[in-house]
Amino acid sequence: MTIYRPKNSPYYHFDYQYRSVRYHGSTNCVSKRDAEQFERDHRREVATGRKEKPSVTIDEGAGIYWQDRGQFEKNASTTEYQIGNVLRLIGGTTLVQDIDDLTVARMVSIRRGERAFPKRRKKKGSPPPRLVSAATVNREVELLKRILNFLAPRYRVGEVEWKRHKLKEPKERVREASPQEEASIFAALREKEPDLCDLVEFALISGARRTAITTLLWSKVDQRRGTASVHTKGDEWHTFPLTQRMREIIANRPKAGPFVFTYVCERPSPARGDRPRRLKGERYPFSKEGWYRKWYRALAEAGVTDFRFHDLRHTAATRIARTNGIQVAQRLLGHTRIETTTRYAHTSDDDLLAAMENVEQSRNSPEQGDNGMPENRRNTHLRRVK
Template sequence: MTFLTASSLWWEEKAQFRADHIDQERYLAWLQAVIGKKTPISLIDDSAIARAVARRRSEPVEFRNRDGKLTSPPHLPSSATVNRAVCEPMRAILRRAKKIWKQSVQDIEWSEHWLPEAQERVREASPEEEAALFETMRDDYAPALRFAFLSGCRRAEIVGLTWSRVDFFNREFSVIGKGDRTRPIPMTEEMYRLLWSLKDDHKTAVFTYVCKRPRERQKKGQRYPITIEGFKTAWRRAREKSGIEDFRFHDTRHTTATRLMRATGNLKATQRLLGHTEIATTSRYAHITKDDLRAALEASSNAYADRATKTATENPTGTQTHTAKTK
């Protein structure tokens, strides 16, 4: 089996159904050019993967709008981007080739090729920052952004949400997260009202946009399902107009988790909401409860100090006074 056949099968059977299918299609086209369409997958070894990783790391990333104009200066990709574009699809393709298509593939030391990613920081939006984002976000994309803050869902999970996975009767919905794992999430009252207000916009997709610049088979003014790329563009423009710095879309997820931890101190509930398989991944939010404990201790200490100061002021000699009794 050639790499062209294997990557095409991966697209047909798995990748095209992912919420980030546009990114996946781009990754596969790039890999076909670098690995070689006619390369037998049995010959893909560690050196081939290493060369692909090195090449991807050296190629600048560019963001362009529909007119081909650069929207930001070119920059080298992050380690996370290289892992998603090279290591993740290559590992998935070769694993499926071995397990499902019964092909002969080489043992790859994936841990040697996976680039170390920076420890994910926890960045919470302030109420003022959140309000500023909604002031600048397009009206038709605002519900998706609101849902992100309410649910803590990833961008791909929001884009891929369909009405078939929304249960108004039991007040819950389910999303498909990393590893194609389905995760049920109960609705809050605010989530319920938001989703209910959107139920007549489209037959299948929960979050849609109003077409302003029709493409092939589109009509101006009609609603169509939002896409990863469209959501990215709307988000980027809203963030730039808001003037907020050092805030990524993924930080809406951090904001939800931080608020949940602050309100409940329940790390297990936060893990379930975010869909983490390991509690260690969720433990980055544990500092919230430590901060709250520290604040409580500070308040207790200050209150005790205030009482001690008040007592010392009222009785500077430190001796006990008694009222004389008369016979």
């Protein structure tokens, strides 16, 4: 290799001869490895007389994808997070042309064995650690596929049989809180954790996501019109009406900052990178996960198992769909596609039995004759038999 970096230049240059002809110039690469690959590509083009697509590392390729497309996606923050995982698992200096089935299989294997959140000191009542879900791994593999497909017209990329690496995802979770479980949960929260109790009840009625409720702003609540707007996935605002009970919850919340739902700090804590210092007795907005310990402790006291905060959203959607139909549930949850709503609103055996009994009762109504057949139709049938 005849790669060198001139003085006062950030880029490596190449300089070699082929059949008594000298070829030299800048590779425009700051990495020696990338520059060496550039020279190999250049030598191949000179020897064959055929210009081939240049090489690029996955780090540079992901950067190109982010600048041209990723940052403009609806879930750009999620895409950025997933890109970080892809680069960490594959290695940013890996050339995209070297990414093959073995590379992707290794990425899937490592990611599948990781925890869903960073390791930290386990506290009493905190949720047990869980592995990264198959759905999360599949989404990150799909992102890698999108990046390589995006780069393919301009750069050399490896060949991958993507279907081989898709993990089987579990069936859609079906979990609705029963009236008894609901009463037990609120009994455990009402006296000890009144602030969290309000947040949970608001979630159960509105069907809104956890983050949407914890970040609900006073400026997005219109008590006169009886509506509230929450920030949802896709960087959009979803507006829904407030019931009388929801109005009461909001009206009784103390105004301690821009957020509706806050809590009283029980123990002081020093400043961190994501938040300022906290003082005992002062009110602060709910963090993303800081209140999980109290939530799981309340579930334990209530004797409720296998129940997540997101199941409150499932419960709200199922109850609305049961009494008012799937389209009303779709409007409540703010879904653009009704197929998404069907994953939240579930039909139980009791719902099916009640529907079947309603049909049975309609067949045996007084307006119908023997065997549940209307009188005029029954006579017609008998005449045909004769």
